[in-house]
Amino acid sequence: MGTGRGGRRSAEGVGIVPAYIASLAKTGAQFTVEEGETILDAAERAGILLAYSCRSGTCRSCLTRVLSGCAEHDPEYVSELNIDADELAANYRLLCSALACSDVTLEK
């Protein structure tokens, strides 16, 4: 018996750990982003290669715009990332440091 779309059993078998679907607008590719997983890591796990370099929020290679849905940087580290408030307000995110908080469509 499955847990249905958008969820999976946690390692302990209790509760449901959310997972979201990320879609790439340019290719139509889709992949699952699990709780606590960066969108870049989730794409790689699915065999989808996205541009990146530093993986630490400084080079901006992974910068893209969120067209719909929710993706947020970890608030603990957002001040250390190479992205400014105007870009955040315009829904740009660094995929190496962004977590999905709903199903999300990206301008990639």
Ligand code: FES
């Ligand atoms: S890979 Fe360098 S900022 Fe994301």
